[in-house]
Amino acid sequence: MNTFVCIKRVPDTSEAEVKVDASGKDVDSSKFSFDINDADNYAVEEAILIKEKVGGTVKVVCMGPKDSDVMIRMALAKGGDSAIRIDDPRINVIDPLQVAKVLAATIKGQEFDLVLTGCMASDDGNMAVGVALAEELGIPHAAMVKKVELGEGKVKVHRELEGGLSEVVEMNLPAVLTIQTGINEPRYAPIKGIRMAQKKELKVLTLDDLGLSENDVNEAASLVELKNLYIPEVVSHAEIIEGEPEQKAEILAEKLVKGGLL
């Protein structure tokens, strides 16, 4: 089983203050810390589990700046065989359909049975690249996968639906699966693997290497335009409890008990 796994480097903004930059179309990311996208981490683990079970290769694909190499090497340390990073400032990363086009051009023509992506990138939340990639490659897909069972020329997957329900779907290979978090328990990279990963192949490609023209994937070629970003006003009716942390706890406790909430 030869698998491609697509990974993206994303900022952790869960605790960070996000500010729109001077262009009005991007945010100031100078203070963010970055790492592999959560769902992609599970996709890497799933690809490696498949390789350990039935053999084959795992190739990592990432479109992103040089800083992504640390995260790519981690995926190689866990068991990936080689990696391709696409780095070209002409690509419009706002449009998931254009990102998919670039990833498809990277994978097309190579031998593979499966392509795994995360179901969602936590920064843009598009939930679109994997399914668009399948269409570009002209192969079947299933989104929101939380269990994979391989068969002869086929793959059976559980798609996670709302409310805890899942549906079982069977597809012909090759196929694209978008992997949902919680499907497995991502491993830590072993020390020995980290050393070995330094020697594994990591190719860096541009649009020219992929045979794509700038006019396929740049901002002008996109059918949508990001006009501007703004910080949403948080409409909150909450009573904000003030004081030192311990005082806040005491005030809340009193409100809950005296207010008859407990």
Add this chain to the structure above:
Amino acid sequence: MGNVFVIAEHRQGLLRDISLEMLTVASQVTQQNGGDVVAVLLGSGVDSLADKLAGYSDKVLYVDDPLFADFNAEKYQRVLVELIKQNNPELVMIGHTTQGVDIAPALAVEMKIPFVTDVIQIEFADGKLQPVRQYYQGKVNANFAFKGESPYLITLREATLEVPEPSKKGAIEKIDSPLKEDIEYRRFIEYVEAEVGDVDITQSEILVAVGRGIREEKNMPMIEELAKAINADICGSRAATDAGWLDHDRQVGTSGKTVKPKLYIAIGISGAFQHLAGMKGSKTIVAINKDPDAPIFSVADFAIIDDLFKVVPKLTEKLKELKG
């Protein structure tokens, strides 16, 4: 403007809420700018669903065929391409749901049409549709514009509005399936129900909910002690269940349970929309989070903006004292 196509979503014989939510948004859009709301339904034995949709649309276009007994994204795509080409709507709406995200991106690629995902609102600027979406888990909003010719395609976020009573009486038109044969490269096999756990959190009166903010499993006893002091059950965000700190049946949100307790205490939970959808109906919501911009505060009644590790132990102590 032209018509708005709303691709209705249903499962196991029931319309999903997102269908009527989309029709409500579509009605707002057409009220201001003209055009009809057309509900598009693909299913088998779905006459009653078509009736229900008619209460919210100007027209219901539906295919009733055994080929659509179960959901299959590839079949939906084949049929939607045909229907969109034949009817040329200005805007096509699909739910930003596990079903919608399985169809919409491929449909956009095949038809080469402008596409914006997870739209929370549709505005107008210079007489043009302007979808609004978010980045960074709700911390930034973005105004988008479509370029070029319609049709335009969006996926719409679920659970962002209240659906009013039905007020329309759309014409219902049943059409033959443009798809004549089953496809073999993707097949629906069966549904698998969620596992049932020891506690049904949908029945709990008081819930203490934990998120990634507690960092490690070894901090769970701190939460358990609080829960014990006030007789609460423990639930959590997806981050907490994915990490294995809690069983999956304790997850609150779109892919977990919808809860409406008397009191919901969210600790170290950011409040992603998938989480909010499952708990915002709680009677009283307390949020403890050190990030003042955390979206959880948008639904909270009481907010403590601080380090949970300093607040929670003291809260437990004080509650024990007051209740003791």
